[in-house]
Amino acid sequence: MGMTEKSPISGRPLSPHLQIWGWTVTMAASIAHRITGIALYGGSILLAAWLAAAAYSEEAYGMVAGVMHSLPGRVILIGFTYALLFHLINGIRHLFWDAGQGFALKTARASAWLAFLGAALLTALIWTYGLTQTGV
Amino acid sequence: MSTKGTPHFIAQRITALLLIPTIIWFLISMVGHFGSDRAEIYAWLANRTTAMVLAVFLLALFFHMRLGMQEVIDDYIANPDTRSMLSFLNTFFALVIGGIAFWSILSITLTA
Numbered sequence: 703m704g705m706t707e708k709s710p711i712s713g714r715p716l717s718p719h720l721q722i723w724g725w726t727v728t729m730a731a732s733i734a735h736r737i738t739g740i741a742l743y744g745g746s747i748l749l750a751a752w753l754a755a756a757a758y759s760e761e762a763y764g765m766v767a768g769v770m771h772s773l774p775g776r777v778i779l780i781g782f783t784y785a786l787l788f789h790l791i792n793g794i795r796h797l798f799w800d801a802g803q804g805f806a807l808k809t810a811r812a813s814a815w816l817a818f819l820g821a822a823l824l825t826a827l828i829w830t831y832g833l834t835q836t837g838v
Numbered sequence: 839m840s841t842k843g844t845p846h847f848i849a850q851r852i853t854a855l856l857l858i859p860t861i862i863w864f865l866i867s868m869v870g871h872f873g874s875d876r877a878e879i880y881a882w883l884a885n886r887t888t889a890m891v892l893a894v895f896l897l898a899l900f901f902h903m904r905l906g907m908q909e910v911i912d913d914y915i916a917n918p919d920t921r922s923m924l925s926f927l928n929t930f931f932a933l934v935i936g937g938i939a940f941w942s943i944l945s946i947t948l949t950a
Contacts (some may be wrong), residue, residue: 738905750935753942756879763876783865790861793854800851827887828869835872 728804731814735792738785763780771836780829845933846905853902860895884950885942892943900936 707716708797752770755762795813798804804813867888871879882888907928915921 731913736910737904740910742906743903746900748934750942751938752882753939756876756883757942758944760876767876786861786865788932790858794858797851797854828865831869832872 722813726811727814727818728810731792731795731817734788735796736816738789738792742782742789745785748778748782770797780825783828784821784825787824791820792817846908848882848906850902850909853905856894856898857902858890863891864895870876880950883926885948886947889897889943889947893940896939896943900932900939904932907932 707722708714709716748770752768757765770779791813795817797803798813804810867882871882874882883892908925911921911924911928915924
């Protein structure tokens, strides 16, 4: 970690302070799980609106589809795709932990990176394909 | 929720397990419908198998979502009145938004 400060007088390490710590990938994955969960909670409104519009009428569907095809709409959808994939991969990580597996520091770090980067890669693949199908 | 830790934990895991295959299925279906118009989406939603899987997916999703948000509320909101109010809103939100989504897929598949 290399963040333990030393006493200027004795040169011995000081106790860790509650508010002084460096980011680690496992910490980032932990809070990102919560943040993506909250974002997806909000995103469920879009899912329900899309399904309801499909059930309701051509006009209603056109309105929701118009929002989703707009530039801000696409940015939001790409964000939700990433959030969903991250929450999925990191959620599987949590289920492994529930089964008592994957706690070794090396494994936990590697799987945290896998969640962040795997979600990014899959999002990029999905939307590269998506934008070729719908036009940029 | 302070006395309901174990059922909460178990329900969160059951819904999580259900969501793994259904989310993957949903994402693949969405990728397959890039650029689809309403008629194509409608035909997909009207399919009995689609509707059946979507029904399970939506129930698990809104249940899981409500449990997750409950955990966030319990962790961060210290004031008991605010916590009760937000817990109430959480359940209310999940039922209303989940209900709308569920009704939508049922009405499409049952009238198509």
